[in-house]
Amino acid sequence: MRSAASVLIAITGALLLQVATPAAALTVLYDKSRISCVSRQEKVPVEAQFKTFTAQIAFDPARPEAGKTQIEIDLDSFDIGFAEYNEDAKGKNWFDVRNFPRAKFVSTSMRALDGGRFEARGPLTIKGKTNEVIALFTYKEDAGIGVFNGAFAIKRLQYNIGEGVWKDTAVVADEVQIRFHIVVAIAKPAAKK
Amino acid sequence: MSIATPDRYTLTAISLHWLIFVLIACSFPLAVYMVDLPLSPQKLTYFSWHKWLGVSIFLLAIARLAWRLTHPAPALPATMPRWQQRAAAVNLVALYALILVIPLTGWLYSSATGVPTVYLGLVQLPDLLARDKALAEQLKWVHVTLNYTMLTLVIIHAAASFKHHFVDRDDVLTRMLPFVKPGGER
Numbered sequence: 001m002r003s004a005a006s007v008l009i010a011i012t013g014a015l016l017l018q019v020a021t022p023a024a025a026l027t028v029l030y031d032k033s034r035i036s037c038v039s040r041q042e043k044v045p046v047e048a049q050f051k052t053f054t055a056q057i058a059f060d061p062a063r064p065e066a067g068k069t070q071i072e073i074d075l076d077s078f079d080i081g082f083a084e085y086n087e088d089a090k091g092k093n094w095f096d097v098r099n100f101p102r103a104k105f106v107s108t109s110m111r112a113l114d115g116g117r118f119e120a121r122g123p124l125t126i127k128g129k130t131n132e133v134i135a136l137f138t139y140k141e142d143a144g145i146g147v148f149n150g151a152f153a154i155k156r157l158q159y160n161i162g163e164g165v166w167k168d169t170a171v172v173a174d175e176v177q178i179r180f181h182i183v184v185a186i187a188k189p190a191a192k193k
Numbered sequence: 194m195s196i197a198t199p200d201r202y203t204l205t206a207i208s209l210h211w212l213i214f215v216l217i218a219c220s221f222p223l224a225v226y227m228v229d230l231p232l233s234p235q236k237l238t239y240f241s242w243h244k245w246l247g248v249s250i251f252l253l254a255i256a257r258l259a260w261r262l263t264h265p266a267p268a269l270p271a272t273m274p275r276w277q278q279r280a281a282a283v284n285l286v287a288l289y290a291l292i293l294v295i296p297l298t299g300w301l302y303s304s305a306t307g308v309p310t311v312y313l314g315l316v317q318l319p320d321l322l323a324r325d326k327a328l329a330e331q332l333k334w335v336h337v338t339l340n341y342t343m344l345t346l347v348i349i350h351a352a353a354s355f356k357h358h359f360v361d362r363d364d365v366l367t368r369m370l371p372f373v374k375p376g377g378e379r
Contacts, residue, residue, distance in 0.1 A: 034301075038225050041237050042237065042238065042241050042311070042314055043311045043314045043315075043317075044241065044309055044310070044317075045309060047324075080307075081306055081307045081324065081326065082306070084232055085232060088232045116363045141273060153302035166234060168234060172234070172237075172240065
């Protein structure tokens with residue numbers, strides 16, 4: 001009786017484990033990857049890059065639901081191309097990097113959509129404020145390399161990004177596009193059937 | 194009025210001349226003022242205005258050049274020394290070139306910094322260059338240097354026209370002024 005129960009538990013456990021096995025973690029190739037944001041200043045789109053970030057990505061295109069992603073962006077690495085603006089961006093009005101050095105996204109669900117697209121949902125935290133975001137992306141594998149390409153929009157004022165005189169959305173629009181291009185090395189080059 | 198040697202510039206030529214002058218007279222000081230401002234929404238707005246003025250000047254300069262090529266300018270007084278006639282012509286050609294080239298260098302500079310130009314907040318111009326910080330610095334230098342070159346030439350141009358008006362007492366200045374009748378009182 002006792003041993004039958006433990007066998008049952010063991011089998012159930014093994015089954016559960018199989019179902020819930022997370023997808024394998026991928027090795028991110030940071031020098032090929034890029035996370036940027038495009039803000040609109042009086043209709044003028046300006047792209048800025050976040051040069052430093054870390055990403056833990058577990059993803060299998062055959063089982064996207066088993067995927068899991070956590071990305072942390074070093075806001076100090078914001079580069080909009082002008083030293084003066086970069087400096088300002090670190091200050092209290094914008095990212096306030098002293099108090100909030102990182103932005104963080106953690107996926108709570110991932111799934112496949114039509115047309116070879118995927119979506120990742122989860123909370124995005126910037127400057128102490130958290131909002132749910134949905135990031136759409138594509139994923140392509142080629143020659144031992146996987147490439148995620150995607151984007152989503154956030155409202156900067158929901159995160160208090162751009163306070164004081166910068167609150168005016170007539171100058172800098174509320175909506176900011178976040179773009180990501182993340183390249184990963186695939187441990188086993190695509191030999192699945 | 195004969196086509197070959199009109200007494201005055203046409204009203205179109207006069208309008209374009211003064212319109213471009215007014216736009217440059219706004220754009221140039223605005224640029225000198227805005228570049229040293231600390232970062233603020235106002236500064237970004239000034240940059241946008243400066244770019245809009247630049248695009249406007251460029252478009253008007255094209256119209257003006259097209260008009261000039263199809264409508265001869267009145268001749269300079271025959272009493273003028275040859276070197277002065279030549280100097281005036283060289284200065285004019287240089288000024289025509291600059292009102293076309295300076296906006297272009299501004300556009301290139303803007304492209305190289307990664308900030309596109311959206312004319313009047315309506316029409317986004319294509320970026321002529323990819324983002325390149327080092328190139329942007331060089332283009333900035335070219336843009337600024339050409340502007341001060343133009344300022345110098347404009348001062349010479351204006352000084353010469355005053356000399357014609359007040360010293361030589363000819364119609365070289367008045368024929369470019371609106372609302373002055375040909376051969377009228379000065």
